[in-house]
Amino acid sequence: MAFTNVSFTLFSAVELLKRHHLLREIITPDRWTLDVADLPGANTPIPTITYDTRKVSQGTMLFVKGRFKPEFLDGIDTKGLYAYVAEEDHSDRTHAIGVIVNDVHKAMSLLSASFYGLPQHELTVVGITGTKGKTTTAFLAQAILNEYSQGRCALFSSVNLCLDGHTMLPSKLTTPESLDSFRMMRQAVDNGMKYLVMEVSSQAYKVNRVYGLTFDVAAFLNISPDHISPIEHPTFEDYFHCKRQIIANSRALVLGADCDHHDLLREDAKAAGIDVTEFAMGGDAQVVTRLDPNNKEGFIATISDGERSVTLEPMALDMTGEFNIVNAAAAIAIAHRAGVPASSQAMHAVQNVQVPGRMERIRGGDNLLVYVDFAHNYISVKSLVDEIERVYGERNPRITLVSGTTGGKAIDRREGIVKGALGRVESFIFTLDDPNFEDPTDIARQMQSYVTDPAAQTQIVMPREDAVAKAIADAREHNDRFNVVLVIGKGDETRNIINGKPVPYEGDSVVVRRVLGE
Template identity: 55%
Template structure:
């Protein structure tokens, strides 16, 4: 793990990123002309607050010269930037065309290319990434005696069993390589990671080739001025996982599957499909891995791989869509080297629960069920309501949806959540979700304005704990009916983002537990 100014310059030159090296009055392409250019960097960082003696600083984003005030006194060894900051520091600068791409390449090199010591699996898609990632990790952990790491939007796990809450769906590239090195040092052989569209948009996975890339599905999402300007751009960014994988697993019935198959053919990689067949083993789109229900209640499924029935599966997570995720996990694990006859490993996903996903609670004081889930867009809300209709539709439930939507981004979700639900529920309660600067009340009022069903009951309660509590009191007031309360968007998160700060929040699941007087215990995999 030795990175010097000389080796950094060579690497950046190989990738056509280096413009020049600036060291005082010296402007050069030859790093050997700079004093100390063969001295290994002690650390690499993008945070000026962590700079210490021997550090290489990556100046990404809207970096300003004033951020470097006093940096020389702390021993900055060199910096990487798209601009010349020699007026603010005596340290030499590697001036590059793209600081994020440079940071990714340099971080991988500094940490000794840990990806080469792991079988790395990247999973993308509009919905199902987290569940499929946990299922896949469970299978690979069982197969490798607990040697599979995980990067997910819920947790990161670097030792196969300890889970720490994550901040991003896909970590910043420097953080990702640092975490990979820790995983390798912990004896991990596999890494399963969620890959968001933004990961490719802002180069969080630049230079990383996945041993297995999985593309689960696609539907419009994340369309906003600060994310993707159009669905075409969103899909294009998602498709980059195909160009950066050695093997592809994809949803046979996903929209634009033909285009994804063309991508795989263009890059000369094998493509393996998975599917959910709802009316029998031999129906639906052909796929290497497939799940189909055993009975009308859909309480259990069979899963087959390459036409061989792997047996009956009963998941702890409800919903047909989770059996589709299970079929994806089987296909991914098989592509990563798990043989079809490793039955014990493949069944390891059955007990997996993920905090805040499809968690159900029954109220002992009334005929009411509350479901806490991360559903947050048209596709996931539709899937959740499909599950409710399939499982409970015969009981004619009175359904209340407690929902908000993210602020300052993904503006399309606000209308689409309402469109997905308004003809299938009885009552909306609009409430706070994460935001940057937009007031919660404005987002809620906008969502309420999209209701088109005459007489649809709706309430705006911007305080989220009050909104959840009121939904429960309202259900108890309608005790003559079977009530279902769907509380979506936050899962088990213990904070709400307001003005770019994480404000402590009890959590939807804990509010329900407190009101119902019940507990499910910690549902994270490391608690099993």
């Protein structure tokens, strides 16, 4: 059922834009003005809002944003468009009222929140940012909060959306467009949700997808160069600056104690006047996880709450990895900051979480393990290989890496992925991964050029399915040793972007299981 807010009118929308200094003028067929009071329908509830001209119906307010072509408005008046919000005048295409603003993305975020009745005020909203670990930490934190609230925690992640505490739906963006976010928040509230955990990307602040939203708890996990390209962030400074905006837009901060530029982030928090809870693997942070001496894949967590300290019973994650134990520390710190008592059994809910395409372990026999993981940059690949060596080092594993990387953006990943594995991976197989308008073989050759280890074997195999099959076949030929095959970069994704269009793909874990004969 469509949502209608009887208090959201053109008049209320314009007044909100004025308060935020976003309104430039209002354009009608008769005049340009700043006074909306006497315009037709100014005090009539607006029934729908959208940024898609195909969804315009009688009385709609349309946001004109992004790669918009003016011809999309041709014939729009016959659909009943009432008003459009844009940075440019489109009165040559429509007789609808034009609300001209300085920044349409900021305007859309504010107006969408208002249209949907400010649902964020009815939720405890957690925002998680960082270069790696956002998705896993979001799933772990949602599991704790869901357990604590008897299934009343929603989730926005790059993998799944959950609006009712239990039904997982596929996601399209790490952080949804603001209109979609507030619409889904309203659905979550109407479904009885009390908490929302959401990933917050650097692009969310770059293009104002979360403008005007204040997080009850913000988590800053870590930072390293990523998404540096002409179409994303021109420099690391720009990337880091966008990430940091979450701090000034939160009420409390959970911070990785070992995060690079830690001191600057603490300064940001101090300037914003918010408290900081730190987490770490070992050390003196408020939330600390330590490896369980009795279980190589287990850990023990301690939460310090002022003068009181609570050590939880030993736990083990379904997702292996020392870095995931750090993510668990972050999730425990987030949940505690969001109101879960340190002694609550809900903290143990992290043990039963499996994120699709994240450290997904598939056995191929006594001497073969295949991991499917989303690792796609230097820091995540290094962490992945570090973990394989920590857990299986005594078995002298032969490690094979299957990887490609994206075309047209994040160019630094091509060297970073190789650098994260160099000197420890014996076989590199480079393949296709969202090449877009670039030739995937050219990308693979560039990655291959960064392999400077003379002992490492390198191959280029297309398409991706064949690369996975080749890695497994090679591992079986070396059955005299313990083999670990790392298939990285896509995680749970079931498409490749080729020539600007999504092309269906089975998915890495499906391919692995098929090749293994499962």
